[in-house]
Amino acid sequence: MANDTSDRGGTATATKTEATGFEERRSESPLQRIQHVLHANPILGPLAVLVLAVVVFSIVSGRFLSAANLGLVLAQVTVIAVLALGQTLIILTAGIDLSAGAIAVFSSILMANIATDLGVPGVLALIIGLVLGTAMGAINGLLVTRLKLPPFIVTLGTLSIFFSLNAVVSRSETVRGSDMPSIMTWTGTTFSLGGFRITYGSIIMLLLFALFWYALSKTAWGKHVYATGDDIEAARLAGIRTGHVLFSVYTVAGLLYAVGAWILMGRLASASPNVGVEYNLDSITAVVLGGTSLFGGRGLVLGTLVGALIVGVFRNGLQLGGVDVVWQGCAIGLLVLIAVSIDQWIRKVRA
Amino acid sequence: MSVETNVEAGSQKAPLREPVLQAKGLVKRYGPVTAIASGDLELYPGEILAVIGDNGAGKTSLIKALCGAIIPDSGEILLDGKRVHFRTPMDARRAGIETVYQSLAVAPGLDIADNLFLGREVRKPGILGSVFRMLDRKHMRDEAKRHMSELGITTLQNIGQAVESLSGGQRQGVAVARSAAFGSKVMILDEPTAALGVREGNRVLQLVRDVRDRGLPVILISHNMPHVFDIADRIQIQRLGRRATVITPQSHTMSEAVAIMTGAAEPPPPVG
Ligand SMILES: Nc1ncnc2c1ncn2[C@@H]1O[C@H](COP(=O)(O)OP(=O)(O)OP(=O)(O)O)[C@@H](O)[C@H]1O
Ligand SMILES: [Mg+2]
Numbered sequence A: 001m002a003n004d005t006s007d008r009g010g011t012a013t014a015t016k017t018e019a020t021g022f023e024e025r026r027s028e029s030p031l032q033r034i035q036h037v038l039h040a041n042p043i044l045g046p047l048a049v050l051v052l053a054v055v056v057f058s059i060v061s062g063r064f065l066s067a068a069n070l071g072l073v074l075a076q077v078t079v080i081a082v083l084a085l086g087q088t089l090i091i092l093t094a095g096i097d098l099s100a101g102a103i104a105v106f107s108s109i110l111m112a113n114i115a116t117d118l119g120v121p122g123v124l125a126l127i128i129g130l131v132l133g134t135a136m137g138a139i140n141g142l143l144v145t146r147l148k149l150p151p152f153i154v155t156l157g158t159l160s161i162f163f164s165l166n167a168v169v170s171r172s173e174t175v176r177g178s179d180m181p182s183i184m185t186w187t188g189t190t191f192s193l194g195g196f197r198i199t200y201g202s203i204i205m206l207l208l209f210a211l212f213w214y215a216l217s218k219t220a221w222g223k224h225v226y227a228t229g230d231d232i233e234a235a236r237l238a239g240i241r242t243g244h245v246l247f248s249v250y251t252v253a254g255l256l257y258a259v260g261a262w263i264l265m266g267r268l269a270s271a272s273p274n275v276g277v278e279y280n281l282d283s284i285t286a287v288v289l290g291g292t293s294l295f296g297g298r299g300l301v302l303g304t305l306v307g308a309l310i311v312g313v314f315r316n317g318l319q320l321g322g323v324d325v326v327w328q329g330c331a332i333g334l335l336v337l338i339a340v341s342i343d344q345w346i347r348k349v350r351a
Numbered sequence B: 001m002s003v004e005t006n007v008e009a010g011s012q013k014a015p016l017r018e019p020v021l022q023a024k025g026l027v028k029r030y031g032p033v034t035a036i037a038s039g040d041l042e043l044y045p046g047e048i049l050a051v052i053g054d055n056g057a058g059k060t061s062l063i064k065a066l067c068g069a070i071i072p073d074s075g076e077i078l079l080d081g082k083r084v085h086f087r088t089p090m091d092a093r094r095a096g097i098e099t100v101y102q103s104l105a106v107a108p109g110l111d112i113a114d115n116l117f118l119g120r121e122v123r124k125p126g127i128l129g130s131v132f133r134m135l136d137r138k139h140m141r142d143e144a145k146r147h148m149s150e151l152g153i154t155t156l157q158n159i160g161q162a163v164e165s166l167s168g169g170q171r172q173g174v175a176v177a178r179s180a181a182f183g184s185k186v187m188i189l190d191e192p193t194a195a196l197g198v199r200e201g202n203r204v205l206q207l208v209r210d211v212r213d214r215g216l217p218v219i220l221i222s223h224n225m226p227h228v229f230d231i232a233d234r235i236q237i238q239r240l241g242r243r244a245t246v247i248t249p250q251s252h253t254m255s256e257a258v259a260i261m262t263g264a265a266e267p268p269p270p271v272g
Helices: A002-016 A023-027 A030-040 A044-060 A067-092 A100-116 A122-145 A151-170 A182-188 A200-218 A220-230 A232-237 A242-268 A279-289 A301-320 A325-350 B059-066 B089-094 B112-116 B137-150 B168-182 B198-213 B225-231 B254-262
Strands: A190-193 A196-199 B003-005 B021-030 B033-043 B048-052 B074-079 B082-084 B097-100 B186-190 B218-221 B234-239 B242-247
Touching: A030 A044, A030 A325, A044 A301, A044 A325, A067 A100, A067 A196, A067 A200, A067 A220, A067 A242, A067 A279, A067 A301, A100 A122, A100 A151, A100 A182, A100 A242, A100 A279, A122 A151, A122 A182, A122 A242, A182 A200, A182 A242, A196 A200, A200 A220, A200 A242, A200 A301, A220 A232, A220 A242, A232 A242, A279 A301, A279 A325, A301 A325, B021 B059, B033 B048, B033 B059, B033 B242, B048 B059, B048 B198, B048 B225, B059 B074, B059 B186, B059 B218, B089 B097, B097 B168, B112 B137, B112 B168, B137 B168, B168 B186, B168 B198, B186 B198, B198 B218, B198 B225, B225 B254, B234 B254, B242 B254
Parallel strands: B048 B218, B048 B234, B097 B186, B186 B218
Antiparallel strands: A190 A196, B003 B082, B021 B033, B021 B074, B074 B082, B234 B242
């Protein structure tokens, strides 16, 4: 944003620039300047909210910044963050996935029951679960690309189907961690890092974010995801196989949800058919708070990580501050509405 | 996409030269709507062929069939006398046909370099590229800069600028530069000056001439009669989804062309 810093000179510098399309910026109000800065650096808004929340909650509660509590926030955020990563890919293509939580929970039930009921070795059961989760994502992808149905409708349907199958397979029973092979709950085991207790699940989560940051920003696939979400017809005319891109995105998201399932079992030390219903909305919330636009083509995985941390910090901080659990939803809901309004406002720069 | 030899190619009245690109009897229907009733077109080496016609005459549909963006219901397309079947826009681009669409077909959120290389990104050499699929951003930016300045587009401040932050003329420039950079056989432009000011419009016309002078034949769709008569070697008039006739700027005046276009005058037999 080199142009914005030079704006300080105000109208005195206005005469210097000509015919570059930047003239109009000279006369913009401070608010418009903020709009432009946020437009160019979409990560700034979410980061500011996160920092603000951390500052406020550490003032409210002395315990907030303790190593133990921060470790807890990270552990609580991990599953949501992984689901939100898959959700980010889909939202970047201007889609939405209502079945994220259902795929994760059903995958965990499949992994646990394949290992316990069928006696399949732990690693193999885990791999089968990952494959099945990927297949569920691929089903969403096929329905979106082949039948050309809106993602909202497709995933609303598969949400019901996967939850219902989940109830059938699990017979609505929880599988205890002690009955499963230890690999299933390994993601919940912790190690110590400078006083913090960090789970292996959190490490997996951070590695996945690094991987997808790379894939989206450094590879052709990433460019194609953004282009497809931005304007699918333009991308098609430019020669991108948009159907392949969409299918790959839903399939990869399915795999990510299944990894989320593995981390979920570690976190709960069990596989429960009833936990995680709210994960759909939490994952969408994290994506939106992270500054990714629901209209597609705009957003960063790093933003999603920040968004997931915002959700975690708010939940945890309000709890420490003695705010009743029922009000947490209110706070998060308000945040989402504000985030979406700001996104709308920022997008007006394009017009 | 498959290529088969066509024995009849060139057997028509086409005189000395073989058309580079030829359409014969293309038909495209959308339910009850006929977008192309009979799509015929010959593009000869080194020429600028303008296509004019009223709104809805089927100009865009015709060129979309030529560049793989729509698949015609029937008819055939010949490239260098060989029959081609483009299933996707990429098929046509691979065959050397580059198109600047009426809608521009740029990704607004991506930067200029990304847009120029959209769909044919260049990866880093070595295992960084082959295994880790890493894009060679520096190479693509340098090349993009070169292509933009080659076409005289030098007012851009930053090749890493998002396309949505460009002016209409600059965006048009990106779309034209992309086609000029990769086109090896034919360049097609669908109303490239429609949204432009006088100065920008003239610049795009100059770009088109430069491209032709580099040896690439060009199909230019335009509603701007002065532009068409200024730049075209031949002018094809589309009417009601078919070719009414072909004229030249020398054989007819603008008002005669408009009269034929609107059906007020009988189309003369095609020239050339
Ligand atoms: N995807 C589509 N679905 C239905 N009808 C279409 C479609 N595309 C084109 N048509 C119809 O085909 C006809 C020709 O359209 P086309 O866009 O080719 O015209 P055009 O000559 O390019 O017009 P303009 O000068 O306005 O750009 C129109 O009647 C249009 O309504
Ligand atoms: Mg048109």
